Amino acid sequence: MPYAYRHAATGTLLAAWQTNGYKLTYYGIVTWENVPSAAAAAEALAQAGISPEDTTAGRLEEWETLELTEHEAKLANVKLRNDPARIVFYRDGALGASTAPNV
Incomplete structure (x- = not known):
């Protein structure tokens, strides 16, 4: 089963x-085959354009590992619509999905 990173406060x-x-x-959503290491998670946040200075989501401890089914991971990507x-x-x-705020 794939693992994703979920922002604890918003569920994003x-x-x-x-x-x-x-x-x-x-x-699409960033997924891993195994629980990601702190280094892999930090790299993924950077790849997503989230910097450590971002007070809303930049701190690694604000994110949690979430295990998804294959179906949920595929559905999440469909909901993002590229x-x-x-x-x-x-x-x-x-x-669920929506338009990102401030976009």
Whole structure:
């Protein structure tokens, strides 16, 4: 099962521009096969454009590991619609999506 990073306060799943196995670029949630190390998580936050100075989401301790099913991970990417102006969140055991604030 894939692991994702979830912002504890908002439920937002960490998403960034990535490249798939076919060398195609897409915007999707960042996932790992195993629980990510602190270094891997910090690197993913940086890849998503979240800096340590960001008072809202920049501190690593503000994020938590979330285990998703394969279906949930795929559905989260579908909800993002390959659009960085959207966010996907996991709250109360369900996925949801909306347009990101301040975009």
